[in-house]
Amino acid sequence: MAVRISIRTADYDVEGQMAQQSTPPQWSTGKSPLRHGDVPFRAGTVALASAVVLLVFAVAWMLYTSSQEARTAFGWDLLFGSTWNPVETELNPVSFGGWPAVRGTLLSALIALIIAAPLAVAIGIYLAELCPLALRTPLSFLVELLAAVPSVIYGVWGVFVFVPFFSSTVAEPLSATVGAIVPWFAGPIATGRGLIVTGIILALMILPTIASLTRDVLRLVPNTQREAMLAIGATRWETIWLAVIPYSRAGIIGAIMLGLGRALGETMAATMLVGNTQRISESLFAPATTAASLVANELTNSVGSLHESALISVAFALFGITLFLNFGARLLIWFVERSSRGGRS
Amino acid sequence: MSIVTRKIRATMLSLAIASALLLSACSSAPAAVEPTAVPEVAVEATAAPEATAIPEPTAVPEATATTEPTKAPEATATTAAEATATVEATATMAATATLAATQAATATKAVMTAPTATTAPAVASTEWEPRQLTAKLTGSGASFPNPLYQVWISVYTKNVVPGVQLSYSSVGSGQGQKDFIAYLTDFGGSDSAIKSSDVESKAPDAIHLPMVMGGVMPMVNIAGIKTPLKFTPETLAGIYLGAITNWNDPRLAKDNEGVAFPDLAITPVYRSDSSGTTSIWTDYLSKVSTDWKAKVGSGSAVSFPAGIGASGNAGVSATVLNTNGAVGYVEVGYALAAGFPLPFVKNASGNFVKPETNNVSAAANGMNISSNPQRLAASITNSAAPDAYPIAAFTYILVRQSTYTDVNKAQALADFLYWGLTTGQGATVRLGYAPLPEGMRIAAMKALKTVTVNGAPVIDAPVK
Numbered sequence: 001m002a003v004r005i006s007i008r009t010a011d012y013d014v015e016g017q018m019a020q021q022s023t024p025p026q027w028s029t030g031k032s033p034l035r036h037g038d039v040p041f042r043a044g045t046v047a048l049a050s051a052v053v054l055l056v057f058a059v060a061w062m063l064y065t066s067s068q069e070a071r072t073a074f075g076w077d078l079l080f081g082s083t084w085n086p087v088e089t090e091l092n093p094v095s096f097g098g099w100p101a102v103r104g105t106l107l108s109a110l111i112a113l114i115i116a117a118p119l120a121v122a123i124g125i126y127l128a129e130l131c132p133l134a135l136r137t138p139l140s141f142l143v144e145l146l147a148a149v150p151s152v153i154y155g156v157w158g159v160f161v162f163v164p165f166f167s168s169t170v171a172e173p174l175s176a177t178v179g180a181i182v183p184w185f186a187g188p189i190a191t192g193r194g195l196i197v198t199g200i201i202l203a204l205m206i207l208p209t210i211a212s213l214t215r216d217v218l219r220l221v222p223n224t225q226r227e228a229m230l231a232i233g234a235t236r237w238e239t240i241w242l243a244v245i246p247y248s249r250a251g252i253i254g255a256i257m258l259g260l261g262r263a264l265g266e267t268m269a270a271t272m273l274v275g276n277t278q279r280i281s282e283s284l285f286a287p288a289t290t291a292a293s294l295v296a297n298e299l300t301n302s303v304g305s306l307h308e309s310a311l312i313s314v315a316f317a318l319f320g321i322t323l324f325l326n327f328g329a330r331l332l333i334w335f336v337e338r339s340s341r342g343g344r345s
Numbered sequence: 346m347s348i349v350t351r352k353i354r355a356t357m358l359s360l361a362i363a364s365a366l367l368l369s370a371c372s373s374a375p376a377a378v379e380p381t382a383v384p385e386v387a388v389e390a391t392a393a394p395e396a397t398a399i400p401e402p403t404a405v406p407e408a409t410a411t412t413e414p415t416k417a418p419e420a421t422a423t424t425a426a427e428a429t430a431t432v433e434a435t436a437t438m439a440a441t442a443t444l445a446a447t448q449a450a451t452a453t454k455a456v457m458t459a460p461t462a463t464t465a466p467a468v469a470s471t472e473w474e475p476r477q478l479t480a481k482l483t484g485s486g487a488s489f490p491n492p493l494y495q496v497w498i499s500v501y502t503k504n505v506v507p508g509v510q511l512s513y514s515s516v517g518s519g520q521g522q523k524d525f526i527a528y529l530t531d532f533g534g535s536d537s538a539i540k541s542s543d544v545e546s547k548a549p550d551a552i553h554l555p556m557v558m559g560g561v562m563p564m565v566n567i568a569g570i571k572t573p574l575k576f577t578p579e580t581l582a583g584i585y586l587g588a589i590t591n592w593n594d595p596r597l598a599k600d601n602e603g604v605a606f607p608d609l610a611i612t613p614v615y616r617s618d619s620s621g622t623t624s625i626w627t628d629y630l631s632k633v634s635t636d637w638k639a640k641v642g643s644g645s646a647v648s649f650p651a652g653i654g655a656s657g658n659a660g661v662s663a664t665v666l667n668t669n670g671a672v673g674y675v676e677v678g679y680a681l682a683a684g685f686p687l688p689f690v691k692n693a694s695g696n697f698v699k700p701e702t703n704n705v706s707a708a709a710n711g712m713n714i715s716s717n718p719q720r721l722a723a724s725i726t727n728s729a730a731p732d733a734y735p736i737a738a739f740t741y742i743l744v745r746q747s748t749y750t751d752v753n754k755a756q757a758l759a760d761f762l763y764w765g766l767t768t769g770q771g772a773t774v775r776l777g778y779a780p781l782p783e784g785m786r787i788a789a790m791k792a793l794k795t796v797t798v799n800g801a802p803v804i805d806a807p808v809k
Contacts, residue, residue: 276617276654
């Protein structure tokens with residue numbers, strides 16, 4: 001109950017953080033005398049908070065310096081080259097092109113997002129708005145439990161249950177029919193591992209993250225929004241669609257972006273399911289690789305310092321992609337928030 | 346609603362507390378095994394000649410404490426002699442194992458199966474015993490010999506020299522070499538030799554001690570075919586190059602008369618993680634196929650022209666077992682443990698050979714062993730010996746010839762490695778590794794004896 005009351009009284013923005021109030025709280029102005037415990041507490045929290053920021057920069061700096069060797073040797077080929085060959089031979093020189101990995105990362109995350117986002121938002125809406133009260137807590141609990149399942153378990157389940165099922169019931173018939181015309185679904189299926197199964201398992205993994213965040217965000221929409229809508233004779237659907245979702249749109253986008261971040265960086269399940277090959281194939285059924293699984297696979301026992309440096313460059317690229325996407329998401333949220341606060345007019 | 350939440354929280358909290366209690370109970374139990382109380386009981390045990398060693402290898406020493414004490418008085422003259430030969434070790438073993446089982450009262454009567462006294466060939470313990478030193482040694486490196494090293498360490502630190510603390514972390518050969526070169530570890534483990542340029546510039550006194558051998562074999566899954574298949578170098582290279590794509594290829598049928606191959610696509614499966622297994626496999630293919638050498642080459646991670654990658658031996662075998670028509674390469678030890686049928690591979694002399702341990706050991710027979718202790722590392726794939734399994738390799742432990750500074754540490758390490766080269770070899774076959782052939786084992790011992798601290802050799806043990 002306490003939570004409810006505080007929602008109504010305090011001014012929350014859609015992300016559930018307390019909005020910047022027009023007058024800052026007393027203790028942050030420095031005008032009121034600090035009590036004896038405040039100084040160390042404040043110093044401590046400031047130190048810890050800045051440690052996080054420093055950590056991000058330290059990681060970025062490490063990735064930057066350690067990837068120097070490969071970056072000077074290959075330049076942008078590290079990102080867009082498509083040949084990855086760690087071993088020099090007569091016919092094939094050493095080459096580190098990260099495009100198969102970058103492409104695999106982006107595509108598998110995209111597949112995951114396309115599948116998971118609508119499903120998860122629907123789950124979130126159901127849990128927050130439509131679900132009977134008696135079911136709400138156990139269902140929410142179960143959804144959150146799904147988020148706590150370690151990724152290796154998703155991977156094992158994918159390898160032993162989902163992939164055999166998917167390749168015999170979906171992939172093989174699809175590649176035999178549609179695959180003849182559309183290269184995206186071309187065979188052969190072989191082991192069944194590839195981009196699409198990775199994407200689907202990733203979708204399962206990010207589903208609970210997005211769903212539970214969406215639920216939280218929707219629960220923070222003030223009841224006055226709903227009451228106003230219902231008072232003018234709107235149906236449940238209209239209330240949700242016209243008053244609740246627009247109000248929390250930014251938060252939902254944030255939730256989806258968090259899910260995307262997880263999909264981009266997922267290593268274990270992707271390694272087990274993606275097939276780990278550097279050859280680029282147009283077919284979504286064909287094996288591929290992702291940046292995270294490439295680094296995890298080859299870094300421990302790399303062939304030489306250039307190989308290691310190239311792998312760190314791929315990690316650096318992954319770091320950059322996630323940062324870029326997060327930044328984009330922030331921008332998007334900021335933009336949406338500005339245009340839609342208080343519901344669609 | 347909040348009551349429900351509270352209830353769930355309470356349940357979870359109690360669960361957490363219960364599991365915490367359980368965990369602490371579990372972790373406190375092995376604490377009792379700590380060899381702190383060993384000396385007293387050891388004295389008691391030495392006084393009782395009944396304590397005998399029965400040559401019956403067991404990987405897990407603790408399990409042996411459950412043997413009935415009734416057999417003790419029946420100790421025959423020969424076993425008694427053997428027991429007295431290793432009396433100190435046996436006594437300590439008795440003590441440790443008994444403590445583990447909290448049977449202190451029957452300590453002297455308990456019959457111990459003694460892994461240390463097991464090995465048939467050339468047990469050097471009649472003349473040499475590891476010194477009871479106290480030292481802390483760390484090593485890191487190859488994952489391929491890790492199961493063996495863990496058993497060695499477990500037996501050695503519990504039963505042979507309780508004062509020494511050994512740890513080996515399985516981080517991969519490359520990292521093991523790096524750690525060793527950077528002086529982060531006391532010894533390194535590696536499936537491949539350090540690059541000669543790196544040896545000169547970074548680790549000029551590194552010695553590669555071969556410790557054990559292993560083989561890599563192809564495993565296949567074709568529905569309906571259970572007979573072990575025969576492979577030639579040409580067919581293996583062809584499959585992994587993507588030149589042989591169907592099991593009904595005449596090149597495969599030629600070597601496997603009587604096997605009705607179906608019309609089924611071949612899916613080659615390789616290790617996606619860079620590994621020593623891949624090094625051995627690609628080293629072999631580079632030697633037997635010029636095409637492979639020109640296009641793919643050899644290394645711990647290469648650009649495979651066909652197939653899909655799976656992580657680890659377990660990943661490869663799971664992928665093969667799940668895919669009709671797949672072929673993958675795995676370590677022989679792993680395949681043996683998992684119960685896969687052994688295939689035949691045609692060796693350099695033209696014989697089809699299964700990767701049995703003696704055939705893997707035989708791969709080292711055709712080589713010339715260098716008399717330079719720093720040059721023991723060698724590639725032995727495609728060996729010329731007639732009974733050799735061609736896809737085999739040594740795994741090495743890296744030690745420093747002259748730059749150890751702590752005498753105590755160096756002595757403890759040398760003792761452990763010497764023990765591994767003698768007594769420890771007996772554990773290899775059970776774990777799926779092949780023991781070193783006699784010549785190589787002796788060469789490794791000689792190399793170990795060249796390790797010095799301040800000019801003085803750290804180990805004086807018979808080479809036998």
